[in-house]
Amino acid sequence: MSSSTDASVRLTVWVQGEVQGVGFRWWTRSRALELGLTGQARNLSDGRVAVTAEGERAACEQLRDLLRDGDTPGRVRSVSEQWGDATGSFTGFVEA
Structure with a gap:
């Protein structure tokens, strides 16, 4: 049985x-x-990386927190995020 908190969301970071x-x-x-x-992680021409992830909100929040915590390859200076409804357009997670 699913509740509204289990609904898939889309996180773009x-x-x-x-x-x-x-x-x-x-x-x-x-x-x-x-x-x-x-979802996907892709390089942008301005030097940023755009990450789009879909799934349970709690899992998306965990990924966002992992991206922010500083224990990533390279050096993260800032993370901006946008939330929305999942589209279901991804199969797997790719480096684009």
Whole structure:
């Protein structure tokens, strides 16, 4: 039985810092898969990494917290986030 708190959500996170070319997307993908999330991590032309994850809100919050805690490859300076409804458009989690 599902409650409204179990509904899938979409989390989009933009990570700024030294996060390209250091294994950050691979690390993010590994954490997301461990949490049962689908989505992608992709490099942006301005040096940030955009992470889109879908799944249970608690798992998405865990991923966001892992991205913020400083124990990532490279150096994270800031993390911005946006929440929305899951679209179900992802299968697995990829480095795009």
